[in-house]
Every structure is written in structure tokens, then in C-alpha cells.
Amino acid sequence: MGFEYALVHIKYTIPPAALLTLLYRPLFTKLDAYKIAFLVAIAVLSTIPWDSYLIRNRIWSYPSHVIVGPTLFDIPLEEVFFFVVQTYTTSLLYLILSKPTFQPIYLSAEREAPHGRWRYNRLAGQVFLLGAIAWGWRCIIEGGMGTYTGLILVWAAPFLLLLWSLAYQFILGLPLTNTVVPILLPTLYLWAVDTLALRRGTWVINTGTKYGVHLWDGLEIEEALFFFVTNTLIVCGQLAFDNALAVLHTFPKLFANPPLLPSPKILVLALLTPCSMYDDARLTGLKEAVHRLKQKSRSFYLASATFPGPLRADLLLLYSFCRVADDLVDNASTLEEAKDWIAKLHKFLNNVYSDTTTSPQLHDQVCDQFPLETQSALLQLPAAKISPKPLQDLLLGFEMDLAFSVASPIETADDLRVYAERVAGTVAQMCIQLIFHLYPSSLTAEDQRRIVAAGNTVGVALQYVNIARDIGVDAQIGRVYLPLNWLSEAGLSYDDVLKRPHHVRIESLRKHLLNDAFLLYENAKGAIEHLPVEARGPIRVAVESYMEIGRILRQDGFVVKVGRSTVPKWRRIIVAWRTLLK
Numbered sequence: 001m002g003f004e005y006a007l008v009h010i011k012y013t014i015p016p017a018a019l020l021t022l023l024y025r026p027l028f029t030k031l032d033a034y035k036i037a038f039l040v041a042i043a044v045l046s047t048i049p050w051d052s053y054l055i056r057n058r059i060w061s062y063p064s065h066v067i068v069g070p071t072l073f074d075i076p077l078e079e080v081f082f083f084v085v086q087t088y089t090t091s092l093l094y095l096i097l098s099k100p101t102f103q104p105i106y107l108s109a110e111r112e113a114p115h116g117r118w119r120y121n122r123l124a125g126q127v128f129l130l131g132a133i134a135w136g137w138r139c140i141i142e143g144g145m146g147t148y149t150g151l152i153l154v155w156a157a158p159f160l161l162l163l164w165s166l167a168y169q170f171i172l173g174l175p176l177t178n179t180v181v182p183i184l185l186p187t188l189y190l191w192a193v194d195t196l197a198l199r200r201g202t203w204v205i206n207t208g209t210k211y212g213v214h215l216w217d218g219l220e221i222e223e224a225l226f227f228f229v230t231n232t233l234i235v236c237g238q239l240a241f242d243n244a245l246a247v248l249h250t251f252p253k254l255f256a257n258p259p260l261l262p263s264p265k266i267l268v269l270a271l272l273t274p275c276s277m278y279d280d281a282r283l284t285g286l287k288e289a290v291h292r293l294k295q296k297s298r299s300f301y302l303a304s305a306t307f308p309g310p311l312r313a314d315l316l317l318l319y320s321f322c323r324v325a326d327d328l329v330d331n332a333s334t335l336e337e338a339k340d341w342i343a344k345l346h347k348f349l350n351n352v353y354s355d356t357t358t359s360p361q362l363h364d365q366v367c368d369q370f371p372l373e374t375q376s377a378l379l380q381l382p383a384a385k386i387s388p389k390p391l392q393d394l395l396l397g398f399e400m401d402l403a404f405s406v407a408s409p410i411e412t413a414d415d416l417r418v419y420a421e422r423v424a425g426t427v428a429q430m431c432i433q434l435i436f437h438l439y440p441s442s443l444t445a446e447d448q449r450r451i452v453a454a455g456n457t458v459g460v461a462l463q464y465v466n467i468a469r470d471i472g473v474d475a476q477i478g479r480v481y482l483p484l485n486w487l488s489e490a491g492l493s494y495d496d497v498l499k500r501p502h503h504v505r506i507e508s509l510r511k512h513l514l515n516d517a518f519l520l521y522e523n524a525k526g527a528i529e530h531l532p533v534e535a536r537g538p539i540r541v542a543v544e545s546y547m548e549i550g551r552i553l554r555q556d557g558f559v560v561k562v563g564r565s566t567v568p569k570w571r572r573i574i575v576a577w578r579t580l581l582k
Contacts (some may be wrong), residue, residue, distance in 0.1 A: 004066035004200065005078040012193045013085045020092040026537065027099060027306060031245075034261045036091045039237045043087040044080065050155045051075050051083075059148050060205045086190070090234040094182040098174075098238075100305045104246040104313065105287040106173040107278060122168045129161040147209040148222045156229045163236040166271040170243040171236065179239065183231045190227040195219045244270035249309045250286070251279050285380030286313060288373075289320035296323055302572050303542035308534055314382045314434045322394065322427055324377040328370075329398045342398050344369050348378060349395070353388045385437040390426035397422030401479075409484045409494050413516070416483050420463035421456060428459030431539075432531070439532035447530070454527030457520050458543055464517035465550040468510045475501035482509050514550050521547060545572055 024032075052073040054060055067076040136153025139146030164171070171179055195218040198205075205220055213221040247270040248258040254273060258266065293301045293316060300319070304312055325345055332338035351357040351365060366378050383391075400419050410416050432455040436448060443451070467474070467481045474481060480497045487493060490505045497506060521543070528539050548571065 002065040002067060005062065005076060005197075006068060008193065008197055009078065009081060009085065012196075013082065013089070016189070017085055017089045017092070020089060020096065024092055024096050027095075029308065029534070031261065031308070032095055035238065035241050036088060038241070038264075039091055039234060040084055040087045042237070043234070044083050046155075046159070047083050048073055048075060048080070050151070051079065054148075054151060058206050059151065059209050063201060063204065066201065086186070086230065087234050090182065090186045090231050091238055093186060094178075094235050094238045097182050098178040098242070100302070101175060101178055102286070102290050102304075102312065102316070103170075103174065103178070103242055104250040104309070105283065105290055106170060107243075107246055107250065107275070108280070108283040108287070121172060122165070125164045125168055126161060129157050129164060132157040133161070144208065145211045148205060149211070149225065152222065152226055152229060156233060159233055160229075160236060163233075163240045166268075167236070167240040167243040169275070170246070171239050174239070179235065182238075183228070183235045187228050187231045190231070191215070191219055191224055194223050194227065198223065240271060241267065244268075245309060247271070247273055247278075249313065250282065251277075253279060281376065282380060285317060285320065285376035288376050289316040289380075292320050292323050292377075298572070300542060300545070303538065303545045306538040306541045308538075311434065311438050311535060311538075314385060314438070315431060317377075317380045317382050318386070318427075318430055318434065320377040321381040324374045325394070326398070326423075328374065329401065335402060338402055339399075342395055342402075345395055345398075346392070349388060349391050352381070352383045382434065386430045386433045390429045390433075393422045394426045397426070404479060404481070410481060411484050413483050413486070416464075416467075416481065417460060419481070420460040420467075424463035424466070425456035425459035428455040428462075431455065435531055435535040435539075439534050441532055443530065451527045451530055454524040457524035458528075461517040461521040461524070462543070462546050464513050464520070465546060465553070468513045468517070468553055469549055471497070471506060471510060472501040482506075482513070486512065511554060514554050517550055518547070548572065 052075055055062075055074045062076050062079070067078055070077050072080055132153045136150040136157065139150025140154060195216070198220065199218045205222060210220055210222050215221055215224040244262070244267040248255045248262060248266065251273075254277060255266075255270065262270075290301075293304065297319075304315060307315060328341040328345070329338045332341060348362075348365065348369075351362050363379065366375050370378060397419060400422060404410060410419065429452050432452050441448065471480075471482070475498050478498065480487075480494050482497065484494065486509050487497065490509055492503070492505055492509075496503065500506070525543065528536060528543070531539060
């Protein structure tokens with residue numbers, strides 16, 4: 001009896017598991033727990049018979065003085081725990097690294113590639129894995145030095161073959177941070193741990209069943225292969241799971257109202273859905289939405305990663321519509337053209353919410369009246385989940401934008417509040433409507449309306465921050481959003497702001513606007529805590545990420561640099577993590 005193997009866990013496997021748990025805890029969801037538990041169960045159930053066979057046939061062994069004693073089918077309990085902790089740790093690392101990626105947009109990778117390429121990739125992988133199984137079987141039959149390698153391949157390669165056949169295009173299409181990195185990092189770490197354990201004799205590979213080749217001094221090549229293969233199995237299992245979730249959550253016409261914790265049967269059905277059945281228009285809309293959010297709002301893009309999959313998709317599509325509509329008006333070459341775009345958008349919304357307009361008619365209107373690069377944003381708007389009034393008010397906000405000029409400025413703080421409610425408060429209202437649609441609440445209708453109203457106030461606060469940041473940018477395009485009575489009290493005119501947007505007296509007005517923003521925010525942020533729990537933390541992150549811009553702007557001497565992020569990425573990440581911990 002001994003504690004050598006137990007000490008390996010205490011020193012080397014439990015600490016990284018605990019650290020990753022601490023890092024990911026604010027993001028941990030029921031679905032994450034379900035995925036990890038599912039994979040841990042498969043790992044333990046599939047590894048016990050194989051490991052038991054190796055021990056009984058003296059392929060490897062554990063000296064009695066290094067283990068506590070109790071065994072399961074001749075496997076030391078420390079070894080069984082290794083199956084659990086490795087699967088858990090590698091899974092957590094995968095979840096952390098893949099969280100920023102909106103994976104559904106990679107479902108289209110196969111059809112975007114040159115014709116036939118993906119079929120050959122699938123076939124090449126299948127041939128390779130079948131070859132590995134055949135070679136492993138031959139090694140086992142021949143016995144001798146290749147026995148351990150053969151047993152690894154015959155055990156692991158069939159699982160990899162299944163996962164590859166089901167999810168190969170998803171695996172190949174995703175960024176390396178979702179695939180290669182979560183395999184290599186734990187593999188390198190476990191190679192180092194295994195080297196120490198083999199040198200100390202914590203476990204022993206018996207001679208005659210191994211090649212005697214070392215990857216480096218102390219690390220048998222078979223052990224290196226084992227840890228690489230097992231981590232590949234874990235990550236590919238996570239990828240196949242996420243592939244199925246992406247299909248379930250992205251195509252409501254194929255899978256209406258999938259359960260939060262889908263059964264293995266539903267997951268397999270999703271994986272077996274042919275790519276030819278995917279909704280190309282929806283994938284295009286999502287891909288363009290992600291691109292727009294990355295370009296236009298880095299703070300909100302980071303925050304979007306914290307939202308559950310289905311809600312994240314709807315919010316991306318909503319943002320895409322609002323961004324496209326705003327750009328159509330802002331980028332118009334003349335006032336008349338801008339008004340024409342607003343009129344077309346009004347007509348579009350009327351048709352969307354009309355009982356008599358058919359989908360083909362709506363599609364024809366969008367294709368006839370809007371540029372190609374904007375069409376997916378309009379056609380994929382999740383209009384069925386939100387009421388028309390916030391969208392119509394948003395267009396009224398655009399009309400107010402057009403009216404603002406030297407001849408017709410924002411006169412008072414009340415005028416500014418109305419404008420902010422229309423261009424930003426409406427967006428917050430729609431976000432909350434999407435949340436309540438996806439996650440039905442036990443709150444009364446009155447309470448829900450109160451929360452929506454508070455969301456409107458938070459949206460106003462965020463718009464004030466946006467205006468405070470962009471005083472110089474707005475001045476370049478001839479716009480001033482500071483109330484005229486504020487300017488007058490500071491001894492400034494509309495024209496002064498256009499000519500000298502960084503005047504010291506304008507800085508005092510910037511701080512005035514930021515103070516108003518934080519006052520509104522503090523009064524309304526409590527309503528966030530009454531949102532469904534699935535969205536509560538992510539909404540806090542989205543709001544706090546933007547309010548952090550305001551905090552930086554309030555710092556003495558801070559200078560806004562056009563085209564550069566106001567909040568460094570590392571600071572946005574820290575803000576998000578701290579916010580989720582609350």
C-alpha cells in the first residue's frame with residue numbers, strides 16, 4: 001500500500017482541473033455540465049474493459065507500494081480517477097478556448113469548398129483510421145513489441161472513425177483554437193506528468209510488449225501515443241456534440257424547439273442530417289451578422305460569447321438588422337436618399353408584420369429594393385419573436401438623426417433622451433423580448449413590462465456613453481448630439497463643436513453626459529437580476545463591457561483615438577469575468 005499514484009493526482013492532475021474550473025465557473029451552464037458528464041461516462045465505461053485487459057495480461061502494471069489498494073476490475077481506483085480527471089480537464093479547456101467562436105457559421109464549410117474536396121477529406125480520414133485499426137490488429141496478432149501500440153489503436157481508432165464520419169466537416173472547418181490547441185496543450189502537459197511517473201515507477205510498461213523507443217528520455221512512445229489519442233477522443237467528442245447542438249439550434253425548420261439537454265438519439269439525428277438540408281440563407285445571415293459585430297462593436301462581440309447558443313444567434317441577427325438599417329441611412333449620399341431608405345425600411349416592417357404579405361412577396365421586396373450585401377440582415381430578422389413598435393421607433397430615431405443640424409439641433413436634455421430611447425432603448429427592449437421568448441418566465445405581464453422599461457433606460461445610458469466617446473467622430477460628419485442649452489451654458493455654439501470638438505469646455509460636457517449615463521444605469525441595472533437566469537449573467541456582461549468605456553472616458557487626461565478600441569481586450573475580458581462572478 002502506498003500513496004505515490006494518489007500524489008500524482010494531488011500534485012499534477014487536480015490543480016489544473018481546479019484552476020480551469022475557477023476560470024470557467026462564471027460561464028458554466030447546465031448544458032456544459034451535461035456535455036462533460038456525458039463524455040466522462042463514455043470515457044469511463046469504454047476504458048475500463050480495455051484497461052482491465054491490459055493489466056490482467058501484464059501489458060502494464062502498478063507496483064503494490066505505489067497504490068492505495070482498492071481496485072475495480074483489477075484497475076486501481078487512482079487509475080479510474082485518471083479517466084475522469086483527464087476527460088474533465090481537457091473538456092474544460094476545450095470549452096474555454098471555443099467559447100468566443102460562434103460555431104454554427106462553420107456548418108456551411110463543406111458546401112463553400114471546391115466541389116468534391118470534402119468528400120475526399122472524409123474518405124482520406126476514414127481510410128487512415130481503418131488502416132490504423134488494421135495495423136493495430138496485426139500488431140496484436142503478432143504479439144511482441146507492438147502489442148501495446150496495437151491495443152491502443154484497436155481500442156481508440158473505431159471511436160475516432162465514428163466521430164470523424166459524423167462530424168468531419170465541422171472538425172476541419174473550425175479554427176485551430178477549437179480543435180488542435182485543446183488537444184495539444186493537455187497532451188504536452190500529460191506527457192511531462194507521465195515522464196515523471198514512469199521515471200519514479202508509479203506505473204510500469206512491461207518489457208516485450210513495447211518498442212523501447214522514447215519520445216524523449218523517460219517517455220515511452222506508446223505512452224505519448226496514448227495521451228495524444230485519448231485527448232483527441234475527448235476533443236472530437238466535444239466537437240461532435242457541438243456539431244449536433246449547432247444543427248439543433250440553427251435550423252428551427254428541421255428541429256423545432258429542441259430540448260435544452262438533448263438526448264443521445266436527438267444528437268445523432270442532428271449529426272446525420274445531410275448538409276444539403278441546411279438553410280443556406282440562415283447560415284449566410286448568421287455569418288454576415290458575426291462579421292458586422294466583429295467590425296462594429298468589439299465590446300458587444302466579446303459579450304455575445306457569454307450568451308447561450310439559440311439566444312446568441314437571435315441577438316446576432318437582431319444586431320445585424322439594426323446595423324444594416326443604420327448604415328443605409330448614415331451612408332446615404334444625400335438627405336433625400338437617406339429618407340428614401342427609411343421609407344423602404346418602414347415598408348419592409350409593414351410587410352413583415354402584415355397578415356397578407358407572403359414570404360415570397362417579402363423576399364421579392366427586399367431583393368428589389370435593398371443592396372445584395374444587406375438582404376440577409378433583413379430577411380433573417382427574428383421578427384416573430386419581437387413586437388413591431390421598437391423596430392418602428394428605431395426608424396423614428398433615424399428620422400430624428402436626419403433632422404439634427406445647425407438649423408435644427410438637439411435643444412434640451414429631454415430631446416436627447418427621446419433620441420437615445422429611439423435609437424438604443426428600442427434595441428435593449430428587443431433584446432429583452434427575445435430573452436423572454438426563449439426562456440418563458442413566471443413573472444407577471446406587468447413585471448415583464450417593468451423590466452423592458454428598465455432595459456430601455458439602460459439602453460439610453462449606453463447611448464450616452466456612445467455619444468460621449470464619439471463627439472469628435474460625429475463632428476467630422478457635421479453632427480452634434482450635445483444639447484444646445486448645455487452648449488450655451490458652457491459659452492459654446494454648435495459651430496464651435498464642429499470646429500474644435502476637443503475643446504477643454506467640451507470635455508466638461510462629455511463628463512456631464514457620462515454622469516447622466518451612470519445615474520441612469522445605476523437606477524435601472526437592478527432589473528437585470530429579474531431576467532431568466534440563463535440570460536442574466538450575459539446581459540450584465542454586455543452592459544458592463546460598454547459601461548467600462550464610460551469609466552475609461554471619465555479618467556482625467558484620457559484621449560479618444562479614432563479607429564482604436566477604447567477598452568483594451570485584456571481589460572474587457574477581466575470585466576466580463578468579474579461581472580459573471582457577481
